[in-house]
Amino acid sequence: MKKLLILFLTFTMSFANAQDKGYWVCFNVNVDAEGQEAFVNALDGVFESEIGSQFPFTVTLNEIMFASRENKMTHQLCFLAPNAEVMDAWGSGPPPNAEGKLIQMLFEQYVEFEDSILGSPLIFDPSVALNMDYFTVWQLAVQDPGTVASAFVQFDKDTKKMGTGVFGLHEAIAGMRGGVTHYFVARAPKMSEFLTSREKIINSKAFMNYISKTRPVSDIVGNFSGKIVKRYNMPQ
Known part of the structure; x- marks a missing residue:
């Protein structure tokens, strides 16, 4: 199984005007059934922590129910930034705490990466x-x-x-x-x-x-x- 070194965010304290043009990143992934509960619990550990609550991104985990052949994935993990400046907070590693290390391990063990897509809401x-x-x-x-x-x-x-x-x-x-x-x-x-x-x-x-x-x-x-x-x- 491919390993996913997910580009989590190195966190910033700079916030810009919320009315600026927004941007998002979505990871399309396949999560093994046996690892899905642990995967979700690890996300909770990261994003419900004190550090995670200060991330300048809105985050959603989506479960895929129906898909055409081109969309081979079980889940999407999406990050929404309110403006371009917040995208500068996009980093190259999980948070340096126990939860971050756990989620990295679970990604490597249970998650197969399909796509990472950058887009913008119109x-x-x-x-x-x-x-x-x-x-x-x-x-x-x-x-x-x-x-x-x-x-x-x-x-x-x-x-x-x-x-x-x-x-x-x-x-x-x-x-x-x-x-x-x-x-x-x-x-x-x-x-x-x-x-x-x-x-x-x-x-x-x-x-x-x-x-x-x-x-x-x-x-x-x-x-x-x-x-x-x-x-x-x-x-x-």
């Missing part, structure tokens, strides 16, 4: 979206980002009252594969609410308008869905 409210458990992600290859972004804004506005979830649009910057340039994300408090809202939306005029505008300039190249199982340092 339309996204973390204080709302990251408090919803269920999500579905469509990986897009976009030829005209302006057209897709404009269509997304209109679609988001027109479907606001059709369900309890929210939509997000993200840009891929580095580490992606298969021609992926963007991510369209649908979130809901739970899967049943996502499915109920989906039936209303896919039969709506708003959805037809979005498809007619984006299909000529974008392709869906992958898809996966899951749920957030752990949250740390959530935005207020």
Whole structure:
């Protein structure tokens, strides 16, 4: 099994304007079933510690429930920074305490690394979206980002009252594969609410308008869905 020397953060005390453009890093990983409980407990030990509470990143652990063949992973570990300056805190080793050493050992023993992806939210409210458990992600290859972004804004506005979830649009910057340039994300408090809202939306005029505008300039190249199982340092 491949070893993952995960790029945790060397921690900084500098914080910038929270309204700056945000960035995120997601690790797509496969965690052996026998090591999953220990893996989660180790994450708790790091990010619920006094040191971890001062990390300038919001952190989520996502369990993958459904995935296309291109997305071979059981979990995602994602770090969200509120601005570019906070990304300078991204380091090359776990915290130098007992919890950090344990999580490094567990990564080497139980975790197989698939991808590390750097991206940026284009339309996204973390204080709302990251408090919803269920999500579905469509990986897009976009030829005209302006057209897709404009269509997304209109679609988001027109479907606001059709369900309890929210939509997000993200840009891929580095580490992606298969021609992926963007991510369209649908979130809901739970899967049943996502499915109920989906039936209303896919039969709506708003959805037809979005498809007619984006299909000529974008392709869906992958898809996966899951749920957030752990949250740390959530935005207020």
